[in-house]
Structure formats: structure tokens, C-alpha cells
Amino acid sequence: KDSTRTGTSGQLFMLPARFQVDADARQVVNQPFALTVTALNAVGTVTPNYRSVVNLGVQAVTPATGAGGLIPATMAATNFQGGNATIQATYPRWGTMRISATDAASPTVVGQSSSLTYHPATIQVQTTLPPPPRDFFYTEEPFSVKMSALDAGGVAIPTYQGTVTLSASSALGVPQTYTFAATEGGVHEFPGSVGSPGTYQVQATESAAGITSPLLSIKVKQAMLKVISTVAPVGQATEVTVLLVDSRGEVITSESS
Helix, strand or coil: CCCCCCCCCCCCCCCCCEEEEECCCEEECCCCEEEEEEEECCCCCECCCCCCCEEEEEEEEECCCCCCCCECCEECHHHCECCEEEEEEECCCCEEEEEEEEECCCCCCEEECCCEEEECCEEEEEECCCCCCCCCEECCCCEEEEEEEECCCCCECCCCCCEEEEEECHHHCCCCEEECCHHHCCEEEEEECCCCCEEEEEEEEECCCCEECCCEEEEEECEEEEEECCCCCCCCCCCCEEEEEECCCCECCCCCC
16 A cells, blocks of 8 residues: 555535425415425435525416516525525515525425415405495495405405305305406406395405404495475475485485585
8 A cells, every 4th residue: 555645536526415394384365474495405404504605486376377486596505594585575476386496506306385275365345435434325326345365464365256245235246265266366346236224235255265354344225306395486496405305314424426
């Protein structure tokens, strides 16, 4: 043996075998959530000194197209401590998807989360507003009941295609269930009018998300014109009083039309 005869290899770049990607399976659209990426070696244990940029992607499950993007789209090398990185991320779409993690310099190092489902934060039910200062509609006056699926910021979810159950007074004519179309942008309006005075109520429930809208009450009044008779000598002017009254004979003071 001659110990003076030595040699050195070229540089060897040691990579993790894969990534583990973790987040809660139940999420809310546009609500920040904790996303953790862990670098694992060939035997499935943490690679403690891993520090590199990781690109984040989205694979749509349901609906199968139009997945959109995760915010942020990357993890910085400085996010990794002891082979783990956790960031706050948001996703702007409704549906089920998986998050992928890929080493920016070595695309063979990848990982994917289990399925994550994104639900609305709230369901909102409103009516079109009657002409001010009225806070009610007249019988047979047309109006709309507007139902919206909102994200964590209170904005309608453009990709929402969930099914909502409606509990409503039968006279309003709204269906018991409604499934949003992809083209509706998370908002649907039911046209309506009623022929009898009263208070009519609507409430919407999204069972998959476990959310129910506040109860909406719609006031409807029946109105008629009442002329107060007067007497005056022939040829002399007189005043005529016209009243707008409801079904109980009370003057409707909030009408300005």
C-alpha cells in the first residue's frame, strides 16, 4: 500500500428524496392557513440541514379545471429550519385540490398534500331594496332574493358551485335546494313578488361548509288610495285630501313617490 497515492471525487450534490406536504383538510376560501413542507431522506426521516427555494403548485380535484394559484407561490430557503418550513398561505377558489411542492433547482424532488377542500366563509341572503325611505314592498311589487357565497373577506367566490338548502315562506316561490352554476360568480337571484301582506322569511344553509345565513325578513304591505270627501258650494274651490293607507287603514307615511 502506498498512502501517498490519493484522489478526490468531483462535487456530490446530496438531495432529499421527497417532500411531505401537510395542511388541514378543511379550509375556507381566502382564509390564511398553515402549510408545512418537510424534506425527507431515502428512509423517510427528516433531512435536518435542507435549505432551498421550493415552488408551490395546485392540482385541481373538484372541479377538475380552473385550479388557480396558491398565495404565495414559493417558499424561501430561509423558511426552512431543521428540514421543516411552515408558512401562512391562502387559496382563492372553491373546491377540492392538492398542493404540490417542488425543489426549484432540482425538479425531481417533489411532494404532494392529501386533498384539501375549500368552503365559503358565509352564505348571505338579501333582497333588492325598495325605493327609499320605504323598508317594505307592496303586494305584487317585484323584488329579488339574492343569495351569495362569500369568502373570508366577504367577497363573492367566483368559482363557487356548491348546493344550498333554502328554508322560505312558500309564497316566495324559491326552491328548496339550489346548486350554483360555474358561470354565476357565486351569486344567484330569485325573482319574486307576493299577493298578500305579511312578513316573509328566507334562510339558506350550506351543509358541506356547516354554515347558515342570518334569517332574512321581507315586509310586504297592501296599499290603497283613500279620498277624503269634502263639501263646498257650487263654483267654489275646495281641497281634496288623498291618503295612501295600508290594509289596516293606517297612513303609509314612508312613501315619497
